[in-house]
Amino acid sequence: MSWVDIGALDDIPAQGARVVKTATGCVAVFRTLDDQVFALDDRCPHKGGPLSEGIVHGASVACPLHNWVFDMSTGEAKGADVGQVTTYPARIENGRVLLDATRLTTRSAA
């Protein structure tokens, strides 16, 4: 693993998200009300909606386009919808948010 610092936790609003640009598309980094962070592809498997713009509740996010809800810890769609979003390791260290760069750079090969 190679952890890369993408910014301060305080730069992400609680119950919100920011995006990280990568060579192969955007990753949404979410912050929950209780300060957990999750990183997921910023693309809903349904119609490509930007998940980073969804309403964050608990450890879930609702896609802003058609309200599919995903469990951010697994990337799996909840309820009646079936779909999977790729998730990436993310952690907080000294108020900074770190993502696993190896996973980010190799994902397009998958």
Place this chain on the structure above:
Amino acid sequence: MAQKLVVIGAGMASGRALEHLFEEAPGTYEVTLFNAEPRGNYNRIMLSPVLSGEKTYDDIVTHDDTWYAEQGVTCRFGEKVVSIDRAAKVVHGEQGDVAYDKLIIATGSTPFIIPMPGHDLKGVLAYRDLEDTNAMVAAAAKPGARAVVIGGGLLGLEAAAGLKLRGMDVTVVHIMGHLMERQLDPSAGYLLKKALEDRGITVLCEANSEQILGEDGHVRALRLKDGTELPCDILVMAVGIRPSTKLAAEAGLAVGRGIHVDDGMVTSDPDILALGECVEHNGQIFGLVAPLYDQAKVLAKTLLGEDAAYVAREVSTKLKVTGCDLFSAGDFAEGEGREDIVFRDPGRGVYKRLILEGNKLIGAVMYGDTADSNWFFGLIKDGTDVSDMRDTLIFGPGFQGGASSDPLAAVAALPLDAEICGCNGVCKGKIVEAIQAGATTLDAIKATTKASASCGTCTGLVEQVMAVTMGDAFVMPTVQPMCKCTDHTHEDVRRLIKSQQLKSMPAVMQELGWKTPDGCPSCRPALNYYLLADWPLEYKDDRQSRFVNERNHANIQKDGTYSVVPRMWGGVTTPAELRAIADAADKYNVPMVKMTGGQRIDLLGVKKEDLPAMWADLNAAGMVSGHAYTKGLRTVKTCVGTEFCRFGTQDSTGLGIKLEKMLWGSWAPHKLKLAVTGCPRNCAEATCKDIGIVCVDSGYQIGVAGAAGMDLKETELLCTVATEDEVMEIVAAFTQLYRENARYLHRVYKWVAKVGLDWCKAQVVDDLANRKALAERFELSQSVYRTDPWAEHAKPSERAKWAPIADITKEAAE
């Protein structure tokens, strides 16, 4: 080809008849439905819980717009029928004629108003429909308000109890010696009187009303024959109903006390049928719902050419006043050959009286403990020989054969043909069958059997049947909650936010017992709106609880880009603004520039990170957000009016701009679109807006509750005023009324359908002090929200938040 069926009156009887008709032979008839009330069918007998605040109008709607649409019914609500031409087979409505092959008259009844002096004063009400109910609720809102109810029958007492629960000081004036003399004997009447007095209601029996006294055209007091004056703000007359037969009589149909019908519910004209409270069958007229539903069944069969005959049956009565358990059925007059069995327990306030004739039970009156009423009612209806159980009869079924007095066991012991729902004639067996066929919720039982779907007093019994039949699989149901995070309804939450002074989202979730830590995408936007609408100064808008468009002040498109719509006040722009818009479109590579329906320009396909810079450019040219993305004020569309148009009657453009400058930035339960048009030619299309103003020579017609989306609906006239200032104040007050009362995501037309236009009129047209107060509260909220969000987010310090937090494309390239 479908035959043409015209129905006059959308009440409970005709509603049920149509249900039967559509169920049994969909498509046989093409139906046009007239209703003098501006709405469809609702459960009129549930107005009492609406009056007391235990239910809302929404809860008691039985047929909504969707249902009528699905059945292809042409609804002419709010339109009276003027006359019937039987020779031509045409019904003349106020707004046009409709031909019929078959006609149903279901005009119901009219409350009887005692023609004593003063009966036409303002504030003298009947208790018949939603308008009456709303008028009573409105009157009760005044602190210390007093009500007099004339009539100590079922309706009068329900009105009195409801008004008392609403906080009014209530006096019931009854001409007879005891309350509900048609259903109760004097002993039960006395217990009822005592119970009502314990609740603080004053009850005067043997009281003769003489005159209603007024002041400035409004009721002030009721004077009795003995000279007593009872001061009051409203006077409710609930002294009985009269079948509404005018239309039928004028058409030359045979009419006695009611419209004469035969056993098949056909009038003296073979193509005209009638049912409900307007008819007379074998000399009998009707006021309770159960026989009406029987008639509906028969009428539907007759229409389909099947043989059916209406047979009058025993009816029972329960009073829908929470906490007053009262039941009566059958005949309880004393007479030769009749014997009574009476049980009294003064300590518990229990009174039971059974009336026997020969070996049979013919009547029952119970007060305070009515648990066994259905069993007794069954004995009366079936004419069961009770001689064997006479010794213990009064103690109920628990003592006939040693069954326990556990209510569930009593229900379990009921035979399958025991009647559970009196209104709809549903027996236990039918409910059990429905459960076995998969109806496992109360709603499903209601839908499949109609049990407890009318007055609702048997709901508990139906639930017990479900519990007995389903065992542990049965869970007591609750009302439709706001979302899965809470058991409270939207209405409850709005009320509690105000009454418990909850001023933050955590306070709401904590105090109201939210089941999730921070809500869901359904409740959070609603709560955010309720809080900011109710506490404009204290509560701070929570961006993270808003949908993407409102959070980002632009409309998200399917590809994740946004559309930007600058405000054009009243649809008026300038060459300089147009140049700035063109420049912005060039600078940010806008792929499409389009006119909106709200008279402004939409720049589509803008990237999120470009939004703040683009807004700054538009701000620099004097433009602000058009809020094309909000549940709030969108646009005020105008025509050119007197400024240029040769037909214009007023300065519609100027007024539109003034309105938009007053309203912009305000949040609302849903989007709010206005228009001002300069003459009735209506170029600005004002008559399908949430609020639409039509200028005329003499002033301004303010219409509300139009729609031009999923539903299409013309505005209804709120009022006509002479000056622009009045328009401004009324629009502000009406907007605030909507903001304070509507449920989140209800457009104005949906909300007005719920609360009634008359209620709105009373609030913002008739009551000047209230209008002013509403407009002031709107202005207070606008002191916070009448700002440009674009300017806020375009500040240099804010811009970084709109761009990616990091760019690691380089790392990825390695």
